[in-house]
Amino acid sequence: MSTPLALTIPPQAATPRLAGDLAIWIFILAELLAFGVFFAAYAFTRANHIALFDAEQQALHRGAGALNTVLLLTASYFVVRAVQAAEHRAAAIAARWLLAAIGCAGSFVVVKLFEYVAAFEQGISLSSSPFHMFYLSLTFFHFMHVILGMVILGALWRGAREGRYRPGDMNGLETGAAYWHMVDLVWLILFPLVYVIH
Amino acid sequence: MHGTARRATLLWAALIAATALTWWVGEGGASGPAILALLAAISIVKGGIVILDFMALRHAPLMWRLITLGWISLVWVLIGLAYWKGLSQ
Numbered sequence: 345m346s347t348p349l350a351l352t353i354p355p356q357a358a359t360p361r362l363a364g365d366l367a368i369w370i371f372i373l374a375e376l377l378a379f380g381v382f383f384a385a386y387a388f389t390r391a392n393h394i395a396l397f398d399a400e401q402q403a404l405h406r407g408a409g410a411l412n413t414v415l416l417l418t419a420s421y422f423v424v425r426a427v428q429a430a431e432h433r434a435a436a437i438a439a440r441w442l443l444a445a446i447g448c449a450g451s452f453v454v455v456k457l458f459e460y461v462a463a464f465e466q467g468i469s470l471s472s473s474p475f476h477m478f479y480l481s482l483t484f485f486h487f488m489h490v491i492l493g494m495v496i497l498g499a500l501w502r503g504a505r506e507g508r509y510r511p512g513d514m515n516g517l518e519t520g521a522a523y524w525h526m527v528d529l530v531w532l533i534l535f536p537l538v539y540v541i542h
Numbered sequence: 543m544h545g546t547a548r549r550a551t552l553l554w555a556a557l558i559a560a561t562a563l564t565w566w567v568g569e570g571g572a573s574g575p576a577i578l579a580l581l582a583a584i585s586i587v588k589g590g591i592v593i594l595d596f597m598a599l600r601h602a603p604l605m606w607r608l609i610t611l612g613w614i615s616l617v618w619v620l621i622g623l624a625y626w627k628g629l630s631q
Contacts, residue, residue, distance in 0.1 A: 363598040380613060380617045383620070387623075392631075417561065418554070421551075421553075421557075421596075425547060428544050428547055428550065521597075532592065533618070539568060540565075540568035541577075541578055
């Protein structure tokens with residue numbers, strides 16, 4: 345006889361379902377709208393100052409931008425592995441994946457701070473040029489989302505350590521995970537737009 | 543609903559490879575509408591992986607896929623329009 349427990353697990357994705365709270369998804373849509381407006385404002389401002397934008401973009405450290413893309417994507421991958429582990433009742437393993445994701449997010453913060461320090465040492469500020477205004481404000485707006493994302497990942501890590509997430513009780517983990525993926529998603533436009541396209 | 547570990551790992555590898563391609567294009571210093579189209583395509587494919595697989599919207603009601611995939615497409619259309627406006631000045 346198989347254990348009756350197996351019968352209580354719902355079949356995988358039989359009906360369409362949003363992973364996480366509806367509230368976080370409404371919030372995510374608002375964030376995507378805000379970043380979208382910001383990206384369009386950058387692009388149309390650049391259209392009026394092409395020589396300036398192209399020259400100052402050249403001075404950015406594209407390697408640091410690419411490294412930060414890798415760190416965000418890897419953190420997102422680790423979060424996916426954490427969700428999968430929790431779905432398989434492996435809460436301790438889920439907690440370890442979340443800790444690894446926090447490590448990647450923290451490394452992103454360190455790399456970004458090095459970029460900011462280098463920029464400030466060159467006298468770059470919000471008022472030094474339209475490009476620098478966008479570069480600093482866009483990346484700092486995103487940076488604050490990474491910080492909030494780390495706080496959320498920290499809460500998920502604690503929840504996973506306490507064994508709070510398991511099949512049928514995944515909402516908290518999926519809600520936090522969706523926020524983190526949004527932080528990653530907007531960077532996938534920010535990096536090529538601000539660091540590469542000219 | 544969140545796929546297998548193997549699938550996630552393969553998608554992660556694809557995302558990293560695509561990031562390396564974007565970086566390499568940037569280091570090469572190439573520009574122009576074709577390069578913009580290439581970088582936009584890479585960004586939309588990467589964003590599509592994050593949206594459909596990592597965010598698991600593949601299993602969500604269609605409306606959520608339309609909104610999010612529509613968002614990333616619309617942003618790149620606007621960036622393309624702005625780029626074209628810059629070229630014609």
